[in-house]
Amino acid sequence: MSNTENTQESQDSQESQDSREPRKTSRSTSRSNDNQTSRKRPSPMEVLRQARGQLAELTGMEAESVSSFEQTEEGWSLEVEVLELERVPDTMSLMASYQVELDPEGQLTGYKRVRRYERGRSDARRGGGR
Known part of the structure; x- marks a missing residue:
């Protein structure tokens, strides 16, 4: 039974990591969009x-x-x-x-x-x- 518990825990852990990744990506995407819109004009x-x-x-x-x-x-x-x-x-x-x-x-x-x-x-x- 311990193998089943470990497998379930690792799946839960993987799912929580997967759910965090898109948030990181969307944050970095919004930061890059902010950088593009706030890009200064060249001198x-x-x-x-x-x-x-x-x-x-x-x-x-x-x-x-x-x-x-x-x-x-x-x-x-x-x-x-x-x-x-x-x-x-x-x-x-x-x-x-x-x-x-x-x-x-x-x-x-x-x-x-x-x-x-x-x-x-x-x-x-x-x-x-x-």
Whole structure:
């Protein structure tokens, strides 16, 4: 009879452990959901690093500088300067400006080249003068 009692006790013990496990899982799941909803927005520097890295990965060209950066209702908007074609002398290298859009978490959602120019050239003046 002692074997039967031990078997019953171990089954009861197993059932009580099983009934506790889902509670632990649901607590950890609710904690992870809380962490996701309370996840802080990335800092501007983190956004800049992510944008440069993601653009380089997609285009194969390294960003040389960021000429504009702003937070928008949809996330972030940047203009990134990229070396597209290296020439000698360096002032004749072809540069490009890319408009880069990111979501609020800093993930790239789109980009497009908005202008191309020689490194040594300045923008033409608009309005009066030459």
